[in-house]
Amino acid sequence: MKDAQTNQDQSIEEMMNGIGAAAKAASAELAFASAERKHAALIGAAEAVWSARREIIAANEQDLAYGTEKGLSPAMMDRLKLDEERIRGIVDSLRAIAEQKDPVGEVIAEWEQPTGLKIRRVRTPLGVIGVIYESRPNVTADAGALCLKAGNAVILRGGSESFHSSRAIHACLLEGLRSAGLPEAAIQLVPTRDREAVSAMLKAVDYIDVIVPRGGKGLVGLVQREARVPVFAHLEGIVHIYIDKAADPQKALDVVLNAKTRRTGICGAVECLLIHEDVVKTIGQGVLRALVDKGVEVRGDKTLAQIPGVVAATEEDWGKEYLDSIVAAKVVADVDEAIAHIRQYSSSHTEGVVTEDASVAERFFQRIDSAILMWNASTQFADGGEFGMGAEIGIATGKMHARGPVGAEQLTSFKYLVVGDGTTRA
Amino acid sequence: MKDAQTNQDQSIEEMMNGIGAAAKAASAELAFASAERKHAALIGAAEAVWSARREIIAANEQDLAYGTEKGLSPAMMDRLKLDEERIRGIVDSLRAIAEQKDPVGEVIAEWEQPTGLKIRRVRTPLGVIGVIYESRPNVTADAGALCLKAGNAVILRGGSESFHSSRAIHACLLEGLRSAGLPEAAIQLVPTRDREAVSAMLKAVDYIDVIVPRGGKGLVGLVQREARVPVFAHLEGIVHIYIDKAADPQKALDVVLNAKTRRTGICGAVECLLIHEDVVKTIGQGVLRALVDKGVEVRGDKTLAQIPGVVAATEEDWGKEYLDSIVAAKVVADVDEAIAHIRQYSSSHTEGVVTEDASVAERFFQRIDSAILMWNASTQFADGGEFGMGAEIGIATGKMHARGPVGAEQLTSFKYLVVGDGTTRA
Known part of the structure; x- marks a missing residue:
């Protein structure tokens, strides 16, 4: 034998x-x-x-x-x-x-x-x-x-x-x-x-x-x-979107809904929302309710779990790739806390920021080293065809040679x- | 213990x-x-x-x-x-x-x-x-x-x-x-x-x-x-220079002498000369004698070993990195035989061609996949500083990410x- x-x-x-x-x-x-x-x-x-x-x-x-x-x-x-x-x-x-x-x-x-x-x-x-x-x-x-x-x-x-x-x-x-x-x-x-x-x-x-x-x-x-x-x-697309206090409410709504619900099973689908504490009751609540209305299971931290329709997240929800109609959501004090969270939990694939404040976007772009960073755009654009790069064989998160599409x-x-x-x- | x-x-x-x-x-x-x-x-x-x-x-x-x-x-x-x-x-x-x-x-x-x-x-x-x-x-x-x-x-x-x-x-x-x-x-x-x-x-x-x-x-x-x-x-710089039948005699002499004798211990120093059969008795003989006169040990194939001062090469001399005042030399029928020899024995670092025939140089450039290819220039230029790329940490022969200086x-x-x-x- x-x-x-x-x-x-x-x-x-x-x-x-x-x-x-x-x-x-x-x-x-x-x-x-x-x-x-x-x-x-x-x-x-x-x-x-x-x-x-x-x-x-x-x-x-x-x-x-x-x-x-x-x-x-x-x-x-x-x-x-x-x-x-x-x-x-x-x-x-x-x-x-x-x-x-x-x-x-x-x-x-x-x-x-x-x-x-x-x-x-x-x-x-x-x-x-x-x-x-x-x-x-x-x-x-x-x-x-x-x-x-x-x-x-x-x-x-x-x-x-x-x-x-x-x-x-x-x-x-x-x-x-x-x-x-x-x-x-x-x-x-x-x-x-x-x-x-x-x-x-x-x-x-x-x-x-x-x-x-x-x-x-x-x-x-x-x-x-x-x-x-x-x-x-x-390995994974653990995609985050940070909604800044200077976010435009309509853009935040459009971008997040598209990023989560257009297709839930692709690597560019958002898996975690980080919301500035100043806009939780305004933009944050609006976005999360719209997600719930679309049938998305929103798993929020202590503060966000108080919003009707939002369920409580556990520690396992941070850094989780659902590839499903589920999203985690968390309140952060500012862009730096969002950056720190992303550095800890991201898979370095794609992250987004929604803001009208160019200095916040610049900080986000500079301090996060994921392959693709999006400002006021749906993370579902993370794709060789959408980048105008033609057919792609995949998306790479390594830093050597090929990166992104x-x-x-x-x-x-x-x-x-x-x-x-x-x-x-x- | x-x-x-x-x-x-x-x-x-x-x-x-x-x-x-x-x-x-x-x-x-x-x-x-x-x-x-x-x-x-x-x-x-x-x-x-x-x-x-x-x-x-x-x-x-x-x-x-x-x-x-x-x-x-x-x-x-x-x-x-x-x-x-x-x-x-x-x-x-x-x-x-x-x-x-x-x-x-x-x-x-x-x-x-x-x-x-x-x-x-x-x-x-x-x-x-x-x-x-x-x-x-x-x-x-x-x-x-x-x-x-x-x-x-x-x-x-x-x-x-x-x-x-x-x-x-x-x-x-x-x-x-x-x-x-x-x-x-x-x-x-x-x-x-x-x-x-x-x-x-x-x-x-x-x-x-x-x-x-x-x-x-x-x-x-x-x-x-x-x-x-x-x-x-x-790993090695097994550098070849092919002297074509359309080589300019003075350029062949200048380039080869510099490539071998300027410094023998660097990775861009030539280790093997391939000489077109039509110019063995003219350019080839001139170059090899000049090398011998400079104190270089020339190890030639059967034909070249007949030139006074040239010693006989053995199989081990092909693909050998001497890093010393020694060079191997071989007669080839044409550029394609030179290319085939280089493909078999090179370490993909640097190779050179001496010719006035642009189509021969083009063929050499296209069909050899070493990190650096030189036409009518000394292979000792293989260096980040000489390339205008500033200080270098080394020369890479891999194909991924960084290549050359x-x-x-x-x-x-x-x-x-x-x-x-x-x-x-x-």
């Missing part, structure tokens, strides 16, 4: 090493593939997905049957399901990525030195990206396409629930690569449900440059804990190109 | 956790410290170093005595030694860093979305930087100052040989911080020679954002292998500041 286990592990390891070596070789070619060729591959893939929609739906039915057998929740079954409309969405998304600006080769900076050297800093691909995701099969297309756009080879490891759907979509991506004359190893899908493959990816410092986990807290936490390879991710440009590195004329150093 | 060991490890771990927590707290304050205050701290430190030069030299004498006792090599003793001239160098370097542009708060990009949102991407400090270095005591001042300039707290772990010198210099940095009203924990020096402190730093994902090793291959290799924290470093700007991250007017998402 032990030997069989060892042999199986070895073969997964060998398989992953083979995938890694192929990805590395492909990435060397992709690094100088023209923008036109990558564009053609993505358009080809979009066409192939649309042509193969019946096969994809048939593959998806296999996954749905497996999901029913495994007793997946209705929400997970819904995430898994593909129909013609959702496949149209995948096609549109592939086309949108195809039409985005190609970041590779962009001159980021250019200058001349007194020695006569001309120096350019140009954008290059990162190399090989590993994407580990859960049930949504569209990630196969989106992540594969975005990595290719930035000239990277990608190793995709989808959830076991979407195994057949991902395989069918991946076949279309390969068709796009072939039609454009790009190496098929540019986009590889790990062909096993074995979890050993994930462990191998997390350790693969020799062939993966960065890992992007796409999924719930369980997956992201596992990846952040175990990866030896750098990771672009956020991670789009094609953030999936690149750079190199220095230096031109002299026989120039030597003194 | 075992208990004593455990207790000692625990106390080092506790000490390092205390240093880490203090650094993190200081970094939160430094993040919004004004440029003026950081400037004042650095000028104050420069003045303190000059005033304390006699104490520093006395401390250095203790280190030199310890070094003699330990039997350090003359080269290491020289690196360790401080005199008034070298202290003047430290003072000048502190002043130069003080006068550099402050990168924090710089608006990297700014745009407006159709929703009315105004988005700024602004530079922020990385947080806490750990610097692990060997015998040169001036690194204490340089690294401490550069991290502070970029708004980072720094934890310095100097070599055991320079223990007293580093302590004396560190005391002056603290004087600068105090005089400017900045927290002393902004620049901490690990107050023990115990190697456990290094291990603790390498694992300290909770309080160190990036580790910079400064030293030889042994130290850098250890850090790259063992660190859980991201690392900015290069790592100066103050490369020691920063960024965040997004978004301004609306009660703006909500549809």
Whole structure:
């Protein structure tokens, strides 16, 4: 039994090493593939997905049957399901990525030195990206396409629930690569449900440059804990909004209602309101009552729990990500107390301030180091598309390399190109 | 015995956790410290170093005595030694860093979305930087100052040989911080020679954002292998220069002689020449003979070993970093063979091409992914100062975050500041 286990592990390891070596070789070619060729591959893939929609739906039915057998929740079954409309969405998304600006080769900076050297800093691909995701099969297309756009080879490891759907979509991506004359190893899908493959990816410092986990807290936490390879991710979006005493009442109402109720399950949804003590009975009460009227469970501190409809919060409510129709609320003495609370409890994703006082907003912007800070705007704007950065592979809260929305440009590195004329150093 | 060991490890771990927590707290304050205050701290430190030069030299004498006792090599003793001239160098370097542009708060990009949102991407400090270095005591001042300039707290772990010198210099940095009203924990020096402190730093994902090793291959290799924290470093500088058939003979001679002989011990010194077969008997022979005349040991492949003065290379000479007056040399059929050789053997630090043919240079620039590529220029220019980027903490060959010379700007991250007017998402 032990030997069989060892042999199986070895073969997964060998398989992953083979995938890694192929990805590395492909990435060397992709690094100088023209923008036109990558564009053609993505358009080809979009066409192939649309042509193969019946096969994809048939593959998806296999996954749905497996999901029913495994007793997946209705929400997970819904995430898994593909129909013609959702496949149209995948096609549109592939086309949108195809039409985005190609970041590779962009001159980021250019200058001349007194020695006569001309120096350019140009954008290059990162190399090989590993994407580990859960049930949504569209990630196969989106992540594969975005990595290719930035000239990277990608190793995709989808959830076991979407195994057949991902395989069918991946076949279309390969068709796009072939039609454009790009190496098929540019986009590889790990062909096993074995979890050993994930462990191998997390350790693969020799062939993966960065890992992007796409999924719930369980997956992201596992990846952040175990990866030896750098990771672009956020574990949680514990988003705060501070309502200052100088807030405009209407803006406070609009921003908070939108930030909580537009969609409660996204990482930019607000989870905690901090209200200046001077405006508790005016703006604060108005905002909280409007939330209660919208069916939101408001968990307030001692003072706020006295407002009709508000329930009492416990210590566990501070720093909690509900991803649901629930919000915590707390009174603070001033912007500094709000900043201190956010520093203690935030996940460094996105925070907002509502105020007409520019000096308060400035202090909030300066003293909080979350990836995204919003002034008089809904935190639900925390999204690569809304930032005008195109498709995103996720939002990162780390401080290294990529931060905030991670789009094609953030999936690149750079190199220095230096031109002299026989120039030597003194 | 075992208990004593455990207790000692625990106390080092506790000490390092205390240093880490203090650094993190200081970094939160430094993040919004004004440029003026950081400037004042650095000028104050420069003045303190000059005033304390006699104490520093006395401390250095203790280190030199310890070094003699330990039997350090003359080269290491020289690196360790401080005199008034070298202290003047430290003072000048502190002043130069003080006068550099402050990168924090710089608006990297700014745009407006159709929703009315105004988005700024602004530079922020990385947080806490750990610097692990060997015998040169001036690194204490340089690294401490550069991290502070970029708004980072720094934890310095100097070599055991320079223990007293580093302590004396560190005391002056603290004087600068105090005089400017900045927290002393902004620049901490690990107050023990115990190697456990290094291990603790390498694992300290909770309080160190990036580790910079400064030293030889042994130290850098250890850090790259063992660190859980991201690392900015290069392990080796295996620098290649390709002399194309369209090379200008004089430029080839000037560039190669400078790249090899100006200083042989720096990471930008060329270690391997690749010569186009068509110019072996003309440019190639001229360059190699000039190197031999300068006392360089040239180790050539079969063809080149026939040139008088050139010795035969072995397989081990390809991909070798000599850091000495030795160079490998090989004939290649064309630029593609040169590129293939470099891809196989380079350490992705710096490579050069000498040619008058722009298409050859373009191909070399596109298809090689080293951090720095030089065309008709000496590879010894691979240096933050020569790039006009100010003081550098080192050169990085990784693809994540910082690459090439790592100066103050490369020691920063960024965040997004978004301004609306009660703006909500549809």
